[in-house]
Amino acid sequence: MAPSVENLGVDESFDGPMISLRDLRVSYTGREILHGINFDVQRGETLVILGGSGSGKSTLLRTLVGLEKPTSGQVWIRGKNFSAISEVERDEIRKRLGMSFQGGALFGSMTVGENVALPLQEHTKLEPTTVEIMVRLKLDQVGLSGFEDFLPSQLSGGMKKRAAVARALAMDPEILFFDEPSAGLDPIIAAGIDQLILELKKAFHMTIIVVTHELASAFLIADRMVLINKGDVVALGTTEEMKTSKHPRVRQFLDRIPEPAVAQELDYLQMLTEPSSKSGEGRQGKSR
Amino acid sequence: MQIAARPATGGTILDITGDIDLAHSPAMRKALLQEIREKKTPKVFLNLEKVRYIDSSGIASLVEGLKASRDQGSRLILYGLSKTVREVMELSRLQKIFEIHDSEAQALAS
Amino acid sequence: MEFFGKIGSSVEGGLAYVGALTSLAGRAAYFTFIGPFQGKPLRFQRAVSQAMEAGVRALPILSLITFFIGLILALQAAYELRRFGAISFVASAVALSMTRELGPLITAVIVIGRSGSAFAAELGTMRVSEEIDALETMAINPVSFLVAPKFIAMILMLPCLTIWANFMGILGGSLFGVAQADFTFPRYIIASLDALFMRDVVTGLIKSFMFGVTITAVGCLEGLNTTGGAEQVGRSTTRAVVMSIFLVILVDLVFTMLFYFLGEH
Numbered sequence: 001m002a003p004s005v006e007n008l009g010v011d012e013s014f015d016g017p018m019i020s021l022r023d024l025r026v027s028y029t030g031r032e033i034l035h036g037i038n039f040d041v042q043r044g045e046t047l048v049i050l051g052g053s054g055s056g057k058s059t060l061l062r063t064l065v066g067l068e069k070p071t072s073g074q075v076w077i078r079g080k081n082f083s084a085i086s087e088v089e090r091d092e093i094r095k096r097l098g099m100s101f102q103g104g105a106l107f108g109s110m111t112v113g114e115n116v117a118l119p120l121q122e123h124t125k126l127e128p129t130t131v132e133i134m135v136r137l138k139l140d141q142v143g144l145s146g147f148e149d150f151l152p153s154q155l156s157g158g159m160k161k162r163a164a165v166a167r168a169l170a171m172d173p174e175i176l177f178f179d180e181p182s183a184g185l186d187p188i189i190a191a192g193i194d195q196l197i198l199e200l201k202k203a204f205h206m207t208i209i210v211v212t213h214e215l216a217s218a219f220l221i222a223d224r225m226v227l228i229n230k231g232d233v234v235a236l237g238t239t240e241e242m243k244t245s246k247h248p249r250v251r252q253f254l255d256r257i258p259e260p261a262v263a264q265e266l267d268y269l270q271m272l273t274e275p276s277s278k279s280g281e282g283r284q285g286k287s288r
Numbered sequence: 289m290q291i292a293a294r295p296a297t298g299g300t301i302l303d304i305t306g307d308i309d310l311a312h313s314p315a316m317r318k319a320l321l322q323e324i325r326e327k328k329t330p331k332v333f334l335n336l337e338k339v340r341y342i343d344s345s346g347i348a349s350l351v352e353g354l355k356a357s358r359d360q361g362s363r364l365i366l367y368g369l370s371k372t373v374r375e376v377m378e379l380s381r382l383q384k385i386f387e388i389h390d391s392e393a394q395a396l397a398s
Numbered sequence: 399m400e401f402f403g404k405i406g407s408s409v410e411g412g413l414a415y416v417g418a419l420t421s422l423a424g425r426a427a428y429f430t431f432i433g434p435f436q437g438k439p440l441r442f443q444r445a446v447s448q449a450m451e452a453g454v455r456a457l458p459i460l461s462l463i464t465f466f467i468g469l470i471l472a473l474q475a476a477y478e479l480r481r482f483g484a485i486s487f488v489a490s491a492v493a494l495s496m497t498r499e500l501g502p503l504i505t506a507v508i509v510i511g512r513s514g515s516a517f518a519a520e521l522g523t524m525r526v527s528e529e530i531d532a533l534e535t536m537a538i539n540p541v542s543f544l545v546a547p548k549f550i551a552m553i554l555m556l557p558c559l560t561i562w563a564n565f566m567g568i569l570g571g572s573l574f575g576v577a578q579a580d581f582t583f584p585r586y587i588i589a590s591l592d593a594l595f596m597r598d599v600v601t602g603l604i605k606s607f608m609f610g611v612t613i614t615a616v617g618c619l620e621g622l623n624t625t626g627g628a629e630q631v632g633r634s635t636t637r638a639v640v641m642s643i644f645l646v647i648l649v650d651l652v653f654t655m656l657f658y659f660l661g662e663h
Contacts, residue, residue, distance in 0.1 A: 065535045091537035099535040105528035119536045124310045126345055130317060133348035137380050167532075171310065172343040177535075203375040204343075 016079050018043050018175055018207045019064065023073035026056075026063050033059045035231045036073065043174075046201055046208040048218040050253060051228035058102075060228060061179055061211045065099050066090060077175070095123050098168035102179040104160035106152040112139065112163045113148030119170045138166040143192060158185045165193065169200070176200065178210040182217050190217060197221045215254060219243075227253055291319045297396055299331030299363075305338040308346030317349035324356045324364070332357065333395050337368030347380050354386060363387065367395040415641075419615040422541070422622075426549040426614075429542040444547035452513040452548075453555030457562065460508050464496075464563040467504055468570025471495055476574065485579045489586050490593030492571030497598045501564040503650060506609040509556060510642040514617040517548055518638035521621025522631035530622065545618045549611070556610035557603045564602065601657045608649050616642045 017040040024037040033056045041047050051057035062068045064075060066082055075082040077093050085093075106115050116135045120126055126134075139145055142162035152160055161181070168176060181197070182190035194217050200206045201221075212218055218225060218239075225242045227234045227250055234249045235242065242250060251257070289306035300323055308316055323332050332353075336342075350366070357364040367389040369377065377383045389395040475491035521544060524530050533540045568590045575581035581589070620638035624630050 062531075067531050067534060094535060094537035097535065099532070101528045101532055103527060105532040107529055107532075108523070108527070119538070120345075122536070122538050124345070126310070126314060126348075127317065129352060130313070130345060130348045133351050134344050137344055137348060137351075140381070141379065169344075172345075199379050203372070203379040205372075 014078055015043070017041060017076070018045075018078055019209070020076040021064075021073070022076070024060075024063065024070050024075060025072045026059055026068055027071045028059065028068070032071070033231050034063070037228075037233055039226055039233065039236055041207060041209065043207055044201065044205045046197065046210065046221050046223045048222035048225045049209065049211045049228060050213065050215075050218060050225055051211075052213065052253070054230075055228045056231040057211050057228045058179065061177060061209070064209065065097060065177055066094065095119075095171060096174045097177065098171065098173035098175070099177045100161070100165045100168040100179065100181060102183060104152065104157075104164040106160055106163055106167070108152055110151075111148060112144065112150050112152065112155070112166075115152070115163065116148075116167045116170050119167070123171065134170070135166075138169050139163070141169065142166045142196060143189075158189045161185060162189070162193070165196065172204065173206065175207045175209065178208070178212075180212055181210060182212065182214050190214070193217075194220050215256075229253075289315065291316060293319070293323070296331075296333060299333060300327075300329045301333040301335055301392075303335045303338070307340055308342040308349075310343060310345050313343070313345040313349045316346065317352060320349065320353040320364075321356055324353060324360055324362060328360060329362060331363045331365060333392075334364065334366045335368055335392065336366060336370070336373055339373055340370065342373050342376055344376075344380070347376060347382065350386070351382070365389065365395050365398065367392055419612075419619055419645075422545065422619050423549065423611055423615045425541045426546040426618075429539070429546040430550055433542060433546075441543065441547045444543075445550040448547050448551035449555050451516075452509060452551050453559060456508060456512050456559060459512075460505060460559055460563055461566045463508060464501065464504055464566040465570040467500055468492055468496060468567030469573055470570075471500070471567065472571040472574035476579065486581075486589070488579055489571065489575055489581065489589035493568055493590035493593045494598060496567035496571075497564045497594060497602045499602075499650075499654070501567055502560045502602045502606040502609060503646070505556065505560045505563045505606060506613065506646045507643065509552070509559065509610075510613050510639055510646065513552070514613040514642045515635045515639050517614065517617030518621040518624075518635045519631055521545075521618055522624035522634040523628075525622060525624045526627055526631060540622070545614075545622075548618060549614050552610040552614045553607055556606045556613075560602060560606040561599075564599070597661070601653070605650060605653050608653060609646050612645050612649055613642050616645060 019041040021037050021039055024034055025032060026034040037060060039047075049057045049060060059068060063070060064077075066075075070083055074084070078096070080089065080093060082090065082093065106112070107118070110118070113132075113135050116138050117131050120131045120134060124131075135148060136145070139148060142165050144159060144162055144166065147155070147159070147163070152163065155163060161184075165178075165181070176197075178197070181193045185193065197208055197210070198221060201208055208221075210218070210221065222239050224236065224238050226236045227242070229249055235245055235247050237245065242254065245251070245254075289304065289308060289312035292303045292305075294301050294303065302319060302323065304316060306312065320332070320334070323329050334350075334353075350364075354364050365387045368391065369388060374383065377386070377388075387398070389398060471492045472488050475495075476485055476488045479485050479487050479491070521530070524544070530540050530544075533543055568587070571590070572581070572583055572586040575586040575589075576583055617638045620634045620641065624634045
């Protein structure tokens, strides 16, 4: 049977949490990156995932959209165990998700307009004229009117990112995922993306998950925040709770206190002179 | 989503019930364009009172309808927009481009 | 003992690699032949543009090279044949070696250089820039969207290119035949065609079909398996070319042996 588009709109009949994580563990080349993550995200909520580089926050996001497989534990999306369902069912859920990648991940061989139109052409039976108008509406929403015939290579970094947001919005997703939406953007454009996130939440009641380390942006858009450090949830709470939290890690992150220097000279000496483990191992975890 | 047409002074009212989403907007588009292009109805009223949700494919279909009515020299009038539908319109900066009224009486009087 | 251990593990690695190639080709075949009946779109348009790139645009360089190869074959064959006063056999020697072996092989090598490497580079770049991930999150299967059209294009275009290569090789041989072996051009062509049986052409085409599958599978697999950054794309491309050439020769050997023993009867 052909995958249907019957139920693609907002399905209010499902009223449980949009996302639930149950003791989620993810390993990458034998190293555990996430050590048992638990939290729920409700419909219409904006959750910001905070964490330093190498904290595992990007891996968490990739696992949420099904790009990484959990080694144990579960990801529930709209009441379905994302890692235990069939490919067809997973694709049906994915049609309701939008993901904006950090570098844009636009298809280099297609124009900006074709990029935004692609999911619509693949998954719907809309007329080409309708798709064209939708593409222009989406590009207008991200401030890229008139750029539909440009190739991604002709756009600046910030424009690529906005085009990627437009593509993520193409199917009017119920859950929108952002990987570092404002990294590398100038402050005005970054503020524009924050504004767009707020508008989408208001107009479409979208559930939005944002991975970022931009604190100003995080406090502006978030309903709740979760701080990840070394693969563990350190703190989870509303923006207010986070602001007033006395947890040392939260304070360190929010007040931008640098990691303390290695205290013991002996440890430092040992660290410098320790025989290296097998080459290559250190590189794997990077940027994951 | 269901569409029902009924005559009104100077034109036709299309009553829409349900969600206008990716799956249903093609049907609305078809009905709308048929009314405007083929039947050449001078005034098409779109009753959105019973529309809970409209997505961007629905908005795009409305835009196509509006364009068609401008080409025909006829009018497309929307009324009864819920708060959600109005917000989606505003997000697309279309609330000023469409002719929008609060109620059927106002729309018919316009 | 360690020596045998190494052989064992590399045989194991080789089998795993062939397994991965087969699995990729199998999934592509699924999306080509079964998918369309299950409501999954067959991306005909994408296959056509791939066929243009891999096939039609290869014609100039392929023509030139196979023309030269035909000429070289004629020269090499005549060197030996003239000692026996059998220089008129040069036409059949060229025709047979082109259609049975060198036509398919040279075509494959050129297509590896042009398209196999391009597949690895394209998919590798898409992998490292998260475009493949983006496809997956959009519920678009990368094998269906990217790999299957390449398979369709290649298994259609490689036999076509091979026929053209055979023709150009014979043309190259005729240059020598006319200039040095007292042939007229029509007589050279007739002598070539007389030397060929349908079997020679068909075995060559079967091989070229298999080469098409091999080149696409290797190029796409190397591309999809790219990890890390942009510098790894270059490495994948190189690996794709080397592995393709090796596997094409291996496939060639297997099928040539097969045809040899089948042809005995």
